[in-house]
Amino acid sequence: MNRLLSSLLAAGLVLTAAAASGCGRKPPTDAEFGLPDTSEQARAAREGALFEGVEAMMAFRREQLRASVEKSAPNYAPIRDRLAKAVARLRPAPGGMPAPQLEACLEPLETALAAMDQVIAAGKTGDPLEAAEGWALFDQSAETLFMMLKPSGVEKRQ
Amino acid sequence: MNRFLCAASLLALLSLPAVAPGLVPAATAAAAEAPDPSGVECAGCGATSSNPRNLRHRPGCPYGGDSSPRPDPGTDRERPPGDPAKEADFLLSMLAPLPLAGGVAFGGIWHVKRLFGGFKGKSAIRSWSDYITEHYPMGARGASGGFWGRLGGLPFLVLYPFTWTLGQVGIGVGWCGMKTGEGVAWLGKKTWQGITWPPKQVYYAFAGRPDEKPRPTKRQLELADFNFRQLRQEEEKVLAETRAARQAAAEKREAFLDEFIAGDPDLQKTLAAEGREAALARAAKKLDAYLHSYRERAKIRGDQQALVQEMDRTISKADQQLFEDGVGIFLDQAAGRLTKGWNDQLDSGKLTRAASHDLRLKLRLADVAQKTKAIQDEYYDLKDLGESFKKAEAGDHEARLEAHEKTGRIIIGWLDNVAPAKAGTVALTTMDAAYAATAHLMLGNVASNIRGDMVRFQTARPHEDALAQRWSTFQSYDKFAANAERIAGIRRDQWAELEKKYSGEAGGSK
Numbered sequence: 001m002n003r004l005l006s007s008l009l010a011a012g013l014v015l016t017a018a019a020a021s022g023c024g025r026k027p028p029t030d031a032e033f034g035l036p037d038t039s040e041q042a043r044a045a046r047e048g049a050l051f052e053g054v055e056a057m058m059a060f061r062r063e064q065l066r067a068s069v070e071k072s073a074p075n076y077a078p079i080r081d082r083l084a085k086a087v088a089r090l091r092p093a094p095g096g097m098p099a100p101q102l103e104a105c106l107e108p109l110e111t112a113l114a115a116m117d118q119v120i121a122a123g124k125t126g127d128p129l130e131a132a133e134g135w136a137l138f139d140q141s142a143e144t145l146f147m148m149l150k151p152s153g154v155e156k157r158q
Numbered sequence: 159m160n161r162f163l164c165a166a167s168l169l170a171l172l173s174l175p176a177v178a179p180g181l182v183p184a185a186t187a188a189a190a191e192a193p194d195p196s197g198v199e200c201a202g203c204g205a206t207s208s209n210p211r212n213l214r215h216r217p218g219c220p221y222g223g224d225s226s227p228r229p230d231p232g233t234d235r236e237r238p239p240g241d242p243a244k245e246a247d248f249l250l251s252m253l254a255p256l257p258l259a260g261g262v263a264f265g266g267i268w269h270v271k272r273l274f275g276g277f278k279g280k281s282a283i284r285s286w287s288d289y290i291t292e293h294y295p296m297g298a299r300g301a302s303g304g305f306w307g308r309l310g311g312l313p314f315l316v317l318y319p320f321t322w323t324l325g326q327v328g329i330g331v332g333w334c335g336m337k338t339g340e341g342v343a344w345l346g347k348k349t350w351q352g353i354t355w356p357p358k359q360v361y362y363a364f365a366g367r368p369d370e371k372p373r374p375t376k377r378q379l380e381l382a383d384f385n386f387r388q389l390r391q392e393e394e395k396v397l398a399e400t401r402a403a404r405q406a407a408a409e410k411r412e413a414f415l416d417e418f419i420a421g422d423p424d425l426q427k428t429l430a431a432e433g434r435e436a437a438l439a440r441a442a443k444k445l446d447a448y449l450h451s452y453r454e455r456a457k458i459r460g461d462q463q464a465l466v467q468e469m470d471r472t473i474s475k476a477d478q479q480l481f482e483d484g485v486g487i488f489l490d491q492a493a494g495r496l497t498k499g500w501n502d503q504l505d506s507g508k509l510t511r512a513a514s515h516d517l518r519l520k521l522r523l524a525d526v527a528q529k530t531k532a533i534q535d536e537y538y539d540l541k542d543l544g545e546s547f548k549k550a551e552a553g554d555h556e557a558r559l560e561a562h563e564k565t566g567r568i569i570i571g572w573l574d575n576v577a578p579a580k581a582g583t584v585a586l587t588t589m590d591a592a593y594a595a596t597a598h599l600m601l602g603n604v605a606s607n608i609r610g611d612m613v614r615f616q617t618a619r620p621h622e623d624a625l626a627q628r629w630s631t632f633q634s635y636d637k638f639a640a641n642a643e644r645i646a647g648i649r650r651d652q653w654a655e656l657e658k659k660y661s662g663e664a665g666g667s668k
Contacts, residue, residue, distance in 0.1 A: 025366040027375045035381050051592040058599045100388035104396050107645065111638070129453050129630055136634035139603045140403075144642060146522065146596045147399045149589065 036092065036099035046090060046102050053086035053109045057142060060116060064135075074123070080116045087113055104148045112141035261310020264290045269314040273325055286315045379664035383657060390653035397646040404639035406515035411632040413512065415441045418625065448626035455623075 031037075059079045067074035087109050092098045098106075118134030199206045203219035215221055268289040271277065277285035290307045366372065374382075418441050419425040425444070429437035503509060504517050 025364075026372060027378070028372040030378060030381075032372070033374045033378045033382070035378060036385060047589055047592070050589075054592045054596050054599065057596075061599055061603060097382060097385055098389060100385065100392050103389060104392045107396075107642070107649075111642070127453075129449075129627070132627055132630060133634045135603075136631045137638055140635055140638045140642075142596060142599050142603055143519070144400070144403065146519070146599075147403075148396060149592060149596060 031096075034093075034096040036097050038099075046099060049086050049089035050102055050105055050109075053083055053090065053105075053112075054145070056080075056083035056086060057109075057112050057138075057145075060112075060138070076116065076120050076123070080113070080120060083109065083113050083116065105145055108141040108145035108148065112138055112145070115141055255306075257304075257306035258310040261290055261307035261312075263310075264307070265311020265314035268311065269318060269321070272318065273321060282318055283315065286311060286318075374663075376664055379660050383660040383664050386653050386657035386660060390650060390657050393646060393650040393653050397643065397650050400639065400643040400646045402511065402515055404636070404643045406512040407632070407635040407639040409510055409512035411636050412438070414628060414632050415445075418445065445625060445629040448622045449630055452623045452626040 036042075056079055059082070060076060063074045063076060063079060066072075087106065090102060090106050090109065092103075115134050115138035118137065119131050122128070122130035122134055198213060200213060200215055200219060200221055202221045203216035205213060205215050205219070207213035265286070268277075268286050271289075272282065272285065277289070280288070287308060290311045291304050362370075415438050419429055419437050422441070422444075425437050425441050428440050501521065504514060504521070509517065
């Protein structure tokens, strides 16, 4: 009888210790914790999104040049959507941590998007000064982005 | 159950008259059947009776002075007459079914009473035996009837172990059911009141609360710490760049104001009389007025203005800027004149912040130009463009317009060259392609701005309006650079804070 009681007491103590230590709690996965995906695939996806953003910015300027040379109305709407999608792809997931380097590139892309909106809005209202300010913001965004990028094989002079 | 006991007891009691009255008439009938002759008389006391067996002697009679009848030893040797009780007992002992029935009845009552806790301190067999014999109706008269009574009650004794076991099990089951019901009611009440109940708390201690964020591992915390450290380091570089850009923008703005003061006699007088700060403030105020005027007129008239020759000076300056910033880079590369001179200038440390900033941009653009290896293909176009610019500088307005047109088309060609399909042909990685694309985009911006100047000068007050637009651009740059620096500072602080947080958590976790 005493042995049985001792065994029951020991089992109870073990269960209590297991409960108190919280050993049933699972740690979050890396994704749940919000760590950025550092796989090659994710990195390539982010770089692809960045390139798409830059390409959209180029297309924006190209459209302005084309409209100026051909003296026709520019069509910025699809280009603006491309940049917005690229920015959305580059942004970290909600609750996730941003990834280094490309996170720094996100801000000029976002300001370029704001500049695009300003240029498009000024084009609709026919305000050249507003458009000029939008283009100035766009130029500055491009310059900032250019200084943020660190291409392989091209040394950045500090 | 008590009611059942009472009923059982009543049933047993009712059975007594059924037994005793059956006996008494039998005795009286036996007496009644005796002959009734003329009677007998006692010789001792003179008492008379019609039946000699019922003769009752007077007290003091030598033949029998007590009142109780006595059997006559002379009439029957085995069953002496004169004791009716003994006669009845004998008859009762001979009537086996009656004690058997009594045994059944009292055995049943005993069974029920025993099951409900009766006969404390007695064993089951002893209490069974005693109860049946004590309640035997004629027990007080010495007629035990024990054998037949016990025989009648025996089934209840045999049944008792089984019913007792069943009773114990039933009590156990009932107790468990009652406690379970109480527990369910208690939990329901607690849940209804919104109180967490102990089992839930035990589960929470084991597996954590549902709304509790799971605790990350040390590896995850270290990775987060590393991530934010990198972000912070990156942001410090961004902050340095934005700070340099803001300082460059401020210097360019001041340089523009100086240029404006130098070309304005009124501001020159202010400069001489009140100093530079006052002249700068007045110049800014004047340019704001130009800007306001231009903005208002632009709203009214749109862009119905004629091209005025007054724009020449500004256009020439812009052309030179394009040539140096954009096309000149490619021409220098093609001619083999590398950027050594620019590096030397940069290393000399004698440049202003604005000049240093521009030169760094040019150097990076030159690197891109070399890396993309687009120079050879575009060399002849650029050479032709360069000739057009030289003519434009000499005052050939047509050549200038032609150069602008060519510039626009060439820039479009550059932008096309770094399209994704072309990236593979020059063996660029994605990041290199993005970098080259950004560089070309900057060249495109420069070219496009100059082309924009052509449109801007088509105003009623070309000089003032040109100044207003340039002033607007400088202000925009200044504002943007200051904002970018502010945001970079905030982000740097944010990353540093998160780095500190995760570093501390990683150090504190096991």
